[in-house]
Amino acid sequence: MSLNGKRILIAKPGLDGHDVGAKVIALALRDAGADVIYTGLRKSPDYIARIAVDEDVDAVGLSMLSGSHLELVADTMRELAARDARDIKVFVGGTIPKEDHAALLEAGVSGVFTADMALDDVLETVDRVLS
Amino acid sequence: MSTTDRTDKQRAAGRALAATPPIPAPVTASGIDIPRVVTADMVAGRDPGLPGEPPFVRGIFDDGYRGRLWTFRQYSGFGTAEDTNQRYRFLLDSGQTGLSVALDLPTQCGLDPTDPLARSEIGKVGVSLSSLAEAEILFDGIDLGAISTSFTINGTAAIVYAMYCAVADKQGVPREKLTGTIQNDILKEYVARGTWIFPVRPSMRLIADTILFSNEATPRFNPISIAGAHVRDAGATAVEELGYTLANGLAYVDELIRRGGDATRFARRLSFFFYVHMDFFEEVCKFRAARKLWAELLEERFGVTDPNARRLRFGVVCGGSSLTAAQPYNNIVRVGLETMAATLGGAQSIFTCAFDEAFQIPTEFSAEIALRTQQIVAYESGIAKTVDPLGGSYYVEWLTERMEQEVRRIIDEIDDYGGVVKAIEDGYLQLRIAERARERKKNIDSGKTVVVGQNYFRRENQTDEVGEVFKVDPTAARRVEEKYRRVLDRRDTATVKRSLEALERAAATDDENLMPYLIECCHAYATVGEMVATLKRQWGEFQEPIRL
Numbered sequence: 106m107s108l109n110g111k112r113i114l115i116a117k118p119g120l121d122g123h124d125v126g127a128k129v130i131a132l133a134l135r136d137a138g139a140d141v142i143y144t145g146l147r148k149s150p151d152y153i154a155r156i157a158v159d160e161d162v163d164a165v166g167l168s169m170l171s172g173s174h175l176e177l178v179a180d181t182m183r184e185l186a187a188r189d190a191r192d193i194k195v196f197v198g199g200t201i202p203k204e205d206h207a208a209l210l211e212a213g214v215s216g217v218f219t220a221d222m223a224l225d226d227v228l229e230t231v232d233r234v235l236s
Numbered sequence: 237m238s239t240t241d242r243t244d245k246q247r248a249a250g251r252a253l254a255a256t257p258p259i260p261a262p263v264t265a266s267g268i269d270i271p272r273v274v275t276a277d278m279v280a281g282r283d284p285g286l287p288g289e290p291p292f293v294r295g296i297f298d299d300g301y302r303g304r305l306w307t308f309r310q311y312s313g314f315g316t317a318e319d320t321n322q323r324y325r326f327l328l329d330s331g332q333t334g335l336s337v338a339l340d341l342p343t344q345c346g347l348d349p350t351d352p353l354a355r356s357e358i359g360k361v362g363v364s365l366s367s368l369a370e371a372e373i374l375f376d377g378i379d380l381g382a383i384s385t386s387f388t389i390n391g392t393a394a395i396v397y398a399m400y401c402a403v404a405d406k407q408g409v410p411r412e413k414l415t416g417t418i419q420n421d422i423l424k425e426y427v428a429r430g431t432w433i434f435p436v437r438p439s440m441r442l443i444a445d446t447i448l449f450s451n452e453a454t455p456r457f458n459p460i461s462i463a464g465a466h467v468r469d470a471g472a473t474a475v476e477e478l479g480y481t482l483a484n485g486l487a488y489v490d491e492l493i494r495r496g497g498d499a500t501r502f503a504r505r506l507s508f509f510f511y512v513h514m515d516f517f518e519e520v521c522k523f524r525a526a527r528k529l530w531a532e533l534l535e536e537r538f539g540v541t542d543p544n545a546r547r548l549r550f551g552v553v554c555g556g557s558s559l560t561a562a563q564p565y566n567n568i569v570r571v572g573l574e575t576m577a578a579t580l581g582g583a584q585s586i587f588t589c590a591f592d593e594a595f596q597i598p599t600e601f602s603a604e605i606a607l608r609t610q611q612i613v614a615y616e617s618g619i620a621k622t623v624d625p626l627g628g629s630y631y632v633e634w635l636t637e638r639m640e641q642e643v644r645r646i647i648d649e650i651d652d653y654g655g656v657v658k659a660i661e662d663g664y665l666q667l668r669i670a671e672r673a674r675e676r677k678k679n680i681d682s683g684k685t686v687v688v689g690q691n692y693f694r695r696e697n698q699t700d701e702v703g704e705v706f707k708v709d710p711t712a713a714r715r716v717e718e719k720y721r722r723v724l725d726r727r728d729t730a731t732v733k734r735s736l737e738a739l740e741r742a743a744a745t746d747d748e749n750l751m752p753y754l755i756e757c758c759h760a761y762a763t764v765g766e767m768v769a770t771l772k773r774q775w776g777e778f779q780e781p782i783r784l
Contacts, residue, residue, distance in 0.1 A: 125471055
């Protein structure tokens, strides 16, 4: 499996300050060959969509642990759509209760990752969706 | 097949791990090699001394828990001040002895509820406290002169502390009677928790302001809780947790001395907050080593000899990242063991996570079991009946000393780098933590670290369901916004403006203490967002170093 040539934005929308999960995923994606950009904390959906388009990424990974994922994912998808960037795949990671997974997938998210999943599973899913 | 189907199946199958893990390797979670057996000659020459006497290896009080048990302090807060006030009354009625306030992210980051970045976060991870009006509701019917309250608040700690003083004023409770703690430890926010607002240096000034003010005005209050728990949760080992935390503590002492503080006085009110993870003896020894190192470092570096100023008092959280979403009821057992380690280590206050805390705000059911866990250890186990029951154990004394050595090595490394402030501004510590987190994750994925029910011992078709799911009332955000607008309408805008202008003038000076100005702002019903915006105009914002 290789993510060579894939460009991925890892983003922290909202105010949640727990960034270790985002950084661990960013490091793992980079080691798998992807070009990874990390936004840093407290970014608005508008900002994230703008960077995603400007940087011409294949995918955006949104990391959220504060329980605000449903609103923030919807906002980010809307901002991407407003920029004609529906082709950019969106992944979500963090503290995401199981009962919200279906709603996120239905909203167009390509994968939902939680802390107990193996990194290799995360990478495989990203690879499958992007190839 | 959808992504969830596939991952559920994969997770249920595990990832090619054997059915039974190998026998645990003889090494602590921090990587210290453990001897087959520790004998008397290996600890010869090491006398842990007596509890209550420096360097306090065996505890800071001569009577341990016989005079006073630790404080049972469950962290809670969500939605509106009304919602949380109700939960507090439930917890106090259940036998909890101290409050611990969880604040929502807008309050922690200094944004009012109507800020576009705040909207989706209102009341989610804690209660919204946008002005004194909300704090009055939060403590309605709770006598601040009779209860101690801990606030997990950092970027806006000075403001929340000012609000607490203002509520006491309103209740007619003299400020000198206030007891409790504000976390107020900004250094670890830059490293691991992320609710920083201002650049490092003005933040350090604000912390010194709170401590110096509190020593005079609220002498029984802890104006800082130097916290290792979050760094640990983010990936650091027990040894690193202690090393980074003590290094941060030394940086605060430096700043306070620079501001003219008397170490013998202010050091009495410095408190600490640590994590308890699952490596039982390493955790017990970490606390024994922490007390000894802090007592020694204060004397070595600052010439503090008064024993009362060198007592390291600490609270702990049991649970955190050791809890799993898989087979969540196992977490009750984990928290039970961790509570034993905390008490055998001599903690002054304990917060036990609820078994569902890995993935949601606890329900009343799970919150009650978490509190009962502490009560069982306190009243049934007998651990509290003698001071430091493990003192003199060959292994415990040996491991305490080994941890001291390793922690000193880390403190030296940070000194060599140029101190914690530089290490944080450069992003050096942040990167180290991220690398550690990745290592921890890899060890779990590969099966090197065993997590029962998650990477080993899974049941076929395991569902990981819990009976009850907690949901923040979806109307909470709307109610918070409505109340916020009502406060704006009702307050006297001229008084607000005057108090904020006075605050800004004081912030422009180098070291005028800002606390009296913040309390004035609170009394005028200035909002948290307004006070923070005022300070930002003078100080700017922290620019996060992004290093991967």
